[in-house]
Amino acid sequence: MTTTAKDTIAEIANDLVAHCKSPNDNMIDHDAKIWDKHFAESWTSIEGDGKEYVGRDAVMAKYVEWEAGVVCHSCEVTGPFIGKNGFSVIFDLDMESKDGSWPRTTMQEIANYTIENGKIVREEFCYQANACDSGC
Secondary structure: OOOOHHHHHHHHHHHHHHHHHOOOOOHHHHHHHHHHHHEEEEEEEEOOOOOEEEOHHHHHHHHHHHHHHEEEEEEEEEEEEEOOOEEEEEEEEEEEEOOOOOOOEEEEEEEEEEEEOOEEEEEEEEEOOOOOOOOO
16 A cells, blocks of 8 residues: 555644643643654744744744743644645634733634645644734
C-alpha cells in the first residue's frame, strides 16, 4: 500500500487531536512532544488578532504568557477536518483571566494547520468576530 500526502496529513491530524485530548498538567511540556514529532523547526503560529510567532522559542514565550494570565477550565476538541494541504480542528474553550480583567467566558476557536514535506509549517487560530470583546 502506497502512502499518499493525504494519508500523511490524516496521520498528523489524528495524532495532534489525540494529543490535545490527552490530560496534562503543563501545557508547554505536553505540547513540546507534539512539536518535536510533527512541527517544522521554524513553524509560524498566528493568533486571531494577527500576531505572528515564528519558531519554537517564540511560540513557547506565547504559551508562557498565556498560562500566566489565563485559567482554562476546559478545552473540548472536535475534528480533525482534512484538506488538500493540511487540516483544521475546532477548540471549545471555557476560560477566565487570572487577574480578573475579564470574566469567565466560553469561546470557539478554529485552528488551521498547513503541512509541507510531512511537517506542520503554519498554524493559524481563528475565532468569531467579537468573541474576545471581554479581553481574552
